[in-house]
Amino acid sequence: MSTLTDLNMQQLLVGLQKKDFSALEVAKTYNAAVEKAAPLNAFITTTPEQALKQAAESDARRAAGKAGALEGVPLGIKDMFCTKGVRTTASSKMLENFVPTYESTVTQKLFDAGIVSLGKLSCDEFAMGASNITSAYGPVINPWTGADPVHAARQLVPGGSSGGSSAAVAAHAVVAATGTDTGGSCRQPAALTGTVGMKPTYGRCSRWGIVAFASSLDQAGTLTRTVWDSAKMLEVMAGFDDKDSTSADRPVPSFTGACGQSVKGLRVGIPREYRLDGIPDYVNKAWDDGIAMLKNAGAEIVDISLPNTAAALPVYYIIAPAEASSNLARYDGVRFGLRVPGKNLIDTYEQSRGAGFGPEVRRRILIGTYVLSAGYYDAYYLKAQQVRAKLMADFKAAYEKCDVILAPTAPDTAFGIGEKTADPVQMYLEDVFTVTANLVGIPAMSVPVGLAPNGLPLGLQIMARNWEEETMFRAASALESAAGFSAKPPFRV
Amino acid sequence: MTIIKGRTGEWEMVIGLEVHAQITSHSKLFSGASTTFGADPNHQVSLVDAAFPGMLPVINKQCVVQAVKTGFGLNAHINLESVFDRKNYFYPDLPAGYQISQYQKPIVGKGYLDIDLPDGTSKRIGITRLHLEQDAGKSLHDQSPKDTYVDLNRAGVALMEIVSEPEMTGPEEAAAYVKKLRAILQYIGSCDGNMEEGSMRADVNLSVRRKGEKKLGTRCEIKNVNSIRFIMAAIEYEAQRQIEIVEAGGTIAQETRLWDTTKHETRALRSKEEAHDYRYFPDPDLLPLRLDAAWVEDLRRALPELPDAKKERLMQQYGLKAYDATTLVADQAAADFFEAVAKGRDGKLAANWVTVELFGALNKLGREISHSPISATQLSELVGLIEDNTISGRIAKDVFEVMLETGQNPAAIVQEKGWQQMTDMGAIDAAIDAILAQHADKVAEYKSGKDKLFGFFVGQVMKATGGKANPAALNDLLKKKLS
Numbered sequence: 001m002s003t004l005t006d007l008n009m010q011q012l013l014v015g016l017q018k019k020d021f022s023a024l025e026v027a028k029t030y031n032a033a034v035e036k037a038a039p040l041n042a043f044i045t046t047t048p049e050q051a052l053k054q055a056a057e058s059d060a061r062r063a064a065g066k067a068g069a070l071e072g073v074p075l076g077i078k079d080m081f082c083t084k085g086v087r088t089t090a091s092s093k094m095l096e097n098f099v100p101t102y103e104s105t106v107t108q109k110l111f112d113a114g115i116v117s118l119g120k121l122s123c124d125e126f127a128m129g130a131s132n133i134t135s136a137y138g139p140v141i142n143p144w145t146g147a148d149p150v151h152a153a154r155q156l157v158p159g160g161s162s163g164g165s166s167a168a169v170a171a172h173a174v175v176a177a178t179g180t181d182t183g184g185s186c187r188q189p190a191a192l193t194g195t196v197g198m199k200p201t202y203g204r205c206s207r208w209g210i211v212a213f214a215s216s217l218d219q220a221g222t223l224t225r226t227v228w229d230s231a232k233m234l235e236v237m238a239g240f241d242d243k244d245s246t247s248a249d250r251p252v253p254s255f256t257g258a259c260g261q262s263v264k265g266l267r268v269g270i271p272r273e274y275r276l277d278g279i280p281d282y283v284n285k286a287w288d289d290g291i292a293m294l295k296n297a298g299a300e301i302v303d304i305s306l307p308n309t310a311a312a313l314p315v316y317y318i319i320a321p322a323e324a325s326s327n328l329a330r331y332d333g334v335r336f337g338l339r340v341p342g343k344n345l346i347d348t349y350e351q352s353r354g355a356g357f358g359p360e361v362r363r364r365i366l367i368g369t370y371v372l373s374a375g376y377y378d379a380y381y382l383k384a385q386q387v388r389a390k391l392m393a394d395f396k397a398a399y400e401k402c403d404v405i406l407a408p409t410a411p412d413t414a415f416g417i418g419e420k421t422a423d424p425v426q427m428y429l430e431d432v433f434t435v436t437a438n439l440v441g442i443p444a445m446s447v448p449v450g451l452a453p454n455g456l457p458l459g460l461q462i463m464a465r466n467w468e469e470e471t472m473f474r475a476a477s478a479l480e481s482a483a484g485f486s487a488k489p490p491f492r493v
Numbered sequence: 494m495t496i497i498k499g500r501t502g503e504w505e506m507v508i509g510l511e512v513h514a515q516i517t518s519h520s521k522l523f524s525g526a527s528t529t530f531g532a533d534p535n536h537q538v539s540l541v542d543a544a545f546p547g548m549l550p551v552i553n554k555q556c557v558v559q560a561v562k563t564g565f566g567l568n569a570h571i572n573l574e575s576v577f578d579r580k581n582y583f584y585p586d587l588p589a590g591y592q593i594s595q596y597q598k599p600i601v602g603k604g605y606l607d608i609d610l611p612d613g614t615s616k617r618i619g620i621t622r623l624h625l626e627q628d629a630g631k632s633l634h635d636q637s638p639k640d641t642y643v644d645l646n647r648a649g650v651a652l653m654e655i656v657s658e659p660e661m662t663g664p665e666e667a668a669a670y671v672k673k674l675r676a677i678l679q680y681i682g683s684c685d686g687n688m689e690e691g692s693m694r695a696d697v698n699l700s701v702r703r704k705g706e707k708k709l710g711t712r713c714e715i716k717n718v719n720s721i722r723f724i725m726a727a728i729e730y731e732a733q734r735q736i737e738i739v740e741a742g743g744t745i746a747q748e749t750r751l752w753d754t755t756k757h758e759t760r761a762l763r764s765k766e767e768a769h770d771y772r773y774f775p776d777p778d779l780l781p782l783r784l785d786a787a788w789v790e791d792l793r794r795a796l797p798e799l800p801d802a803k804k805e806r807l808m809q810q811y812g813l814k815a816y817d818a819t820t821l822v823a824d825q826a827a828a829d830f831f832e833a834v835a836k837g838r839d840g841k842l843a844a845n846w847v848t849v850e851l852f853g854a855l856n857k858l859g860r861e862i863s864h865s866p867i868s869a870t871q872l873s874e875l876v877g878l879i880e881d882n883t884i885s886g887r888i889a890k891d892v893f894e895v896m897l898e899t900g901q902n903p904a905a906i907v908q909e910k911g912w913q914q915m916t917d918m919g920a921i922d923a924a925i926d927a928i929l930a931q932h933a934d935k936v937a938e939y940k941s942g943k944d945k946l947f948g949f950f951v952g953q954v955m956k957a958t959g960g961k962a963n964p965a966a967l968n969d970l971l972k973k974k975l976s
Contacts, residue, residue, distance in 0.1 A: 082547045095546065102540060104547060209547040215777035244549050245779050323777050326579050329590020330544040334643070345641075349583055372581070372772035381774060 004029045005172040005493055009073055009229035012175055016062070016072045023062070023072030027055030027116050030074040030174065033493035034118050037173035040141045040491070042164040044079050045087050046119035054116040061114060069236050071114030076174035078165050079120040080127055081107045081220075082209040086117075090211040091125045091135035094331045094338050094356030104209025105241045106178065106220045113236040118174055121164030125358045126328065127185055127213045130430035131420065132163025134360040139417050140164050142193060143171040143489035146413075147455025156414040156456070159189030159430075165223040166193040172493050176224040176233060182213045183316055184409075184434025186221035187446035191409035191459025194487060196480070198222045198230045198445035199437065201466045203248035205234075206241030214323040215246070217316075217438040227447060227477040231255035234469065250467065258470035259477040264298030266475060269402030273309035274433065276411070282452045283408050290406055290449055290460040293482035294475065304398045304405070309436065311387045316435035317428055318371050318384035324361075325368025331356060363424065388439050395440050404475045405463040408433050409446040413456035433461060443469045447476050449483040457487065495663025496704060499736045503704040506732045507712075508667050509659035510724075511696040512674060513652045514684040515628065516559045522627050522651035523550030523593060530690050534633075534644035542649040544588035549778050552577075556651040557782065558792060559683035560600050560625050563653060565793050566677045567620045569604025573786060577625075577779045581772040585643050586630035594654075596773045599624035600782065606677065607801060608669040609819045618670055619658030628652050647691075653684070659698060659709075664725035671695060671721050672823060676800045680825050694719045697727055700745070701735045710735070711745040715759050718752045727752040731759045803828055811840025820848050826862045827852075833869030838876045846876055850893055867896050875903040885964055888912050915961040918970070921954070924962065925970055928953045939975060947971070 004026060007015060015021055031048040051074065058072040082088045082100035089095045103111070111117070124134040132140040140163040142156040158167035162179035166189030169177050179186035181199035190197025199221040207218055220237055224230040235256065240249040270291060275284065295301050333339035333352030340351035357365070371380035398405065411432055420426040437444035443466070446459040460479065464472035497504045521528055524541035541548040564571050578596040601623035607615045630648035632641050655674065661667050675693060678684035685692050695718050700710035715731060718724050735745050749768070750759040775781075798806070800822045807818040807828070821828045821844065830851075835843035851872060855865060875892060878884050884892065884907055895906045907913055915921055928950060929936055939946040950971055955962055 088546070090546070098546070100546070102545075102547075207547070208549050211546040212778075243551060245551050246777075322774060326581050326591050326772070326774070329581060329583065330546070330588060332583060332585075332590060334585050335543055335588060336545065345585065369772065372774055374770045374772075377772075377774070 005033050007175075008225040009070075009175050009232060010226065012073060013070070017067070023055040023058040023116060024052065026072060027051045027074055030118055033173045036493040037168065037171050040143060040167045040171055040173070041138050042121055042140050042158075042168040042171070042173060043076070043119045044089055044091065044122045044135075044137050044164070047086055047117055048119075050086070051116050051118050054111075058114050058116060068112065068114030070110065070232070072116060073114070074116045074118050074175055075110065076118050076121045076165060076168045076177040077107055078123050078162055078178050078180055080123060080180045080211045080213075081178060082211065083107055083117070083120065086120060088120065088211070089137070090127070091123050091137060092356065092358070092361070093136045094353075095211075096136075096338065098337055100209075102209060105206035105243065106210065106237045108209075109236050109239070110178070110233075121162075121168055121177055123164055123180075123185070124161035125361050126211065126324070127161035127180055127182055128324070128360050128364055129160040130184070130188055130427055131157035131415075131417075132160040132189075133157060133417060133421065134160070134358055135163075136358055140167050141417070142167055142414050143491035144193060144414060144456055145490050147451075147453075154416045157192065157417055159192035159410070159414065161185040162189045162197070162221075162223055166190055166195055166197065169193070169195045169223045169225060170489050171491055176222060176229050178233075178237075179221045179223045180210060180213070181219050181221040181438065182217045183320060183431045183438050186223060187434050187444060187459070187461055188410045188430060190223055190446040191448070191457070191461075192414040194448040194457030194459075194485065194489065196222075196224045196227055196230050196445065196447055196476075197409075197459075198224075198234065199443060200234055200238060200469055201248075201443045202438070202441035203246055204238045204443070204467075204469070206239070206244040206247045208241055208243040212327040214320040215327060216323060217320055219438070227445070227473060227480045228256055228259045230445065231259050231473045248467075253470055255469055255473050258473040260481075261474045261477075262298060263294060263475055263478040266294075266299045266404065266471070267302050267402040268294050268299045268475065269302050269304035269398055269405040271304050271306045271309065271398070271405060271407060273306050274407045276432065279408070279411050280452070283412060283458065286449050286452075286458040287406070287408050287460060290479060290483070293449075293479060294406065297478045297482055299475070299478070302402045304401055306391075306394045306398055306436075308387060308390045308394050312391060312436040312439060313428065313432050315384045315387045315391070316431065316439060317367070318380050319388065319439070321364040321368035322371050322381050323368070325365045325372065328357075328361070328365055360424070391436060392440050395442065399465050403464070403468075403471055406475075406479075407461050407463070409459040409461040410434075413452045413454060413458060437463050442466055443472050445472055445476050447479050447483065448485040449479065450485060451487055457485070495665065497701075497732060497736060499740050501740050504701050504732070504736050505662060505704050506699055506701050506728070507659050507709055508661040508663070508728060509698040510657045510661070510667060510670060511698070512655045512657075512671065513628075513694050513696075514655060514674075514678055514686075515692040516556050516651040516653055517683055517685055518553060518555045518559065518651055520553055520555075521649040522553055522556050522625065524649050526649065528650050532646055534642070534646060536646065538645040538648065542588065542645055544590070550593060550776070552779065552782065553651065556625060557600070557784070559651075559681075560623060560653055561784070561789055561792050562681045562796060563655075563678060563683045564601035564604065564623055565796055566681045566683075566799055567601070567604035567606055567623065567655070569620055569623065570602035571784070571789050572598060572600055572602055573784045573789065574598065575600040575624075575782045577776045577782065578773045579776045582769045584629070584632075585641065586632045586645070586648065588630070588645065588648060592627050592629065593776055593779070594626035595624035598781075606670070606673055608666060608673045610669055611665060613815055616666065618660050618666075621656040621658055623653055623655045626652050626654055664728040667697070667728055668721050668725050671724060673800065676823055676825070680797055680799050682797075688720050691719060695724055697724060697731070699728060699731050699735070701732055701739070710739075711747050713745065713748055713750050713759075715750045715752050716762065723752055723754060726757060727759055730757065734759065807831075811835055811844065813840060813844050817844045817848055824862065830862050830865070830869050834873045834876060836873060838873055839880060842879065843873070843876050846872060850890070854893075854897055866900060867893075871896060871902055878903055878907060882914055882963060883907060884912055884914050885960070888914070888960055912961065914963050915958050918966060921958070921962050921966055921970055924954050924957050925950075925967070925974055928957060929974060936975070947975070950975070
């Protein structure tokens with residue numbers, strides 16, 4: 001069993017193709033793995049029977065010579081993706097009993113390519129958070145514990161919002177998982193769990209059927225064990241969808257083909273503004289190591305400036321809550337989701353939303369409502385949009401000088417459950433390196449590069465130009481092979 | 494201009510209208526759900542309309558086409574880039590918690606239309622803007638003693654909100670504005686203009702000021718008035734209410750009011766302080782709507798003839814008076830019907846038969862012209878029979894009555910009834926002689942100066958000939974014989 005779950009997606013696909021094992025065997029093994037991983041609390045809903053059924057169908061397709069691109073691969077699905085007939089909660093009490101009658105475009109594409117779904121993975125409530133502790137279904141536990149006794153004695157967060165995805169991938173409870181990334185929700189959890197997290201260009205994947213958090217920032221993404229696995233998943237997930245007006249009508253190139261390509265002559269930008277005060281030395285050292293690795297692989301290292309970097313986090317925490325406050329207005333207890341009957345209409349709204357939403361979601365709705373209010377709109381929302389345009393200009397100018405940008409993914413390693421919760425701003429700082437890619441729309445991915453002295457994984461982030469995921473995968477796979485990160489968490493199925 | 498006499502002097506009103514017109518299209522503004530009127534509650538609702546998690550709006554191109562065409566119909570500027578915004582508020586019939594509308598950048602900018610007033614003059618009223626937005630659903634308060642039911646069939650249906658400048662000065666002008674706007678929308682085919690089914694409704698903005706005063710008074714907005722009659726009544730009531738308040742030393746509170754169709758009064762709905770903060774912001778699910786200039790120009794070129802142009806043409810081509818032309822073009826079907834009747838006939842005569850006889854008959858029957866029992870071909874044939882002197886205008890009215898009842902063709906009726914006009918001079922001559930001989934005494938009276946008796950002789954001859962004597966020939970002959 002351990003050997004099967006140790007295979008990454010690429011290896012698993014080869015084995016399935018060579019009939020070393022059947023999809024049904026794989027599914028059975030992973031159903032057991034999911035059960036074994038229960039202490040991590042990574043899943044909100046498991047679907048073992050569905051997995052077996054899909055695996056049997058997968059074997060039949062393969063036998064009939066109709067194998068899809070991901071035929072027989074068992075995945076976990078972040079609970080932000082609506083799945084037909086399978087409860088979809090967005091980790092919220094509000095949607096505790098919500099069973100969609102429809103399948104999100106991205107998961108439909110994955111199913112069409114032959115995947116087997118093991119279940120729905122926890123995340124921060126409505127994907128709002130960087131630690132997975134805002135889930136209404138309890139925190140997810142990082143399978144990593146760290147080397148020193150202080151760390152080893154406590155439970156760590158797996159990052160967020162895609163914390164169920166990152167923990168499950170790191171613990172080998174799934175081969176890979178879908179994620180969503182609004183401000184770093186695929187990349188930061190990947191960095192904290194030693195996995196690969198990727199968000200494509202805004203518009204690359206359809207948002208149809210994904211529970212909306214902040215529409216101008218949300219993108220589907222992946223959490224995988226390798227860069228190639230991520231590229232393979234994106235090839236399936238990407239593509240134009242006429243049901244999403246913001247999805248782009250452009251061809252999907254071979255992302256796996258870009259993996260392993262030489263980075264000789266590739267210009268790697270190092271943004272000087274990302275050398276922040278208060279960042280531990282080992283984070284900066286990992287960054288420097290990453291720079292050296294790419295340089296050794298033939299890349300050209302370029303010093304670049306992104307002058308408005310400091311404004312990105314405040315801008316993000318205006319725009320994302322503003323959109324969220326409106327996107328979450330539909331959860332009113334009238335048509336679906338939680339309803340707590342009140343004395344009258346307003347009371348019913350207040351009771352339902354008060355009981356359905358956790359404190360972080362309520363906080364962001366309040367912030368968003370405030371920044372859009374008459375009298376504050378110009379000072380906050382409008383100003384934030386103007387700064388967002390400046391950030392875009394920063395990147396446009398930087399990409400004249402370089403092809404990709406290399407930076408840390410997260411400001412530190414995984415922290416303990418219960419830490420950084422007293423002051424929301426401390427938690428928001430987790431996103432300091434990641435939010436910019438969402439504000440600008442560019443593709444970005446985190447690759448594990450090593451362990452910090454505390455024995456916890458560190459990740460570095462590659463950002464590319466809009467629609468240049470191929471360049472991103474090329475640089476990321478070069479970094480991956482140079483780093484040769486092979487450490488595994490103590491908790492594994 | 495309507496002037497109202499108050500206790501303390503004369504007053505005038507300032508009126509602007511916001512008309513919500515439902516766009517004629519098979520599906521809703523941002524979803525594929527059907528828009529047919531009268532379906533069972535909640536049977537025309539997609540997941541998008543009901544705002545399920547993860548659902549996204551996609552603009553319906555047909556609705557954009559309709560808005561652009563309407564913009565041209567209102568002589569307005571078409572904005573090649575417009576933006577959809579979210580208007581946020583909670584209400585059970587607004588599933589998403591926001592309405593997708595256009596706030597700062599509407600699809601259509603400034604324009605105008607010319608309204609036709611009852612005295613035959615016309616007046617130009619400015620159009621401020623036209624924007625696209627979603628309709629809300631319907632809250633049903635009368636289905637249960639304690640619960641409100643929600644019907645989402647209308648939720649997401651495409652509306653055009655057409656905003657006028659505050660340039661109307663009385664109920665007649667407001668009525669003329671709505672009639673003209675409705676005619677334009679119907680000609681273009683962008684809205685059926687059916688106010689009873691709610692396809693068109695108006696928010697009336699009204700303030701009063703002393704006659705000659707330049708400064709505007711505080712306005713009130715009367716929401717969702719759904720007939721021209723109610724618009725006029727609401728304006729009259731509201732103006733009077735405001736004048737009475739000011740004359741009694743009070744001030745007008747800026748507020749939203751509604752028109753109570755049973756009590757015939759306006760009533761306060763909410764004050765300015767209670768007004769929602771809608772927190773408008775650009776909808777991040779929709780990209781700015783960018784239109785290709787050449788595509789827009791193609792739409793302009795393909796526009797049908799609009800009421801004003803048609804009126805001008807009818808006057809020139811058929812020699813119609815402004816009044817008749819205005820009456821005919823107010824309804825495109827009527828104008829088309831008229832042109833079919835007038836083909837190869839005298840235009841004025843044809844217009845008279847359509848606007849007086851046919852409209853009168855339809856009115857009595859309570860029928861639309863599209864369901865006229867007499868076809869345009871039949872009416873044209875009747876006018877032809879008058880023109881070639883087969884029958885007189887008076888007999889024609891009898892023929893018309895038979896046509897209404899039986900649907901027969903006029904020539905057949907005339908033939909069957911033997912109503913052909915007597916044009917044989919000899920026969921008329923003989924009839925005259927017989928009457929004059931019968932009434933020798935009256936002839937003597939006439940000759941001694943009692944001119945009025947001429948009509949008596951005409952009547953007698955007509956009676957004797959069964960009304961078939963050609964009136965002109967009869968007149969001529971009779972005059973000769975009596976001179």
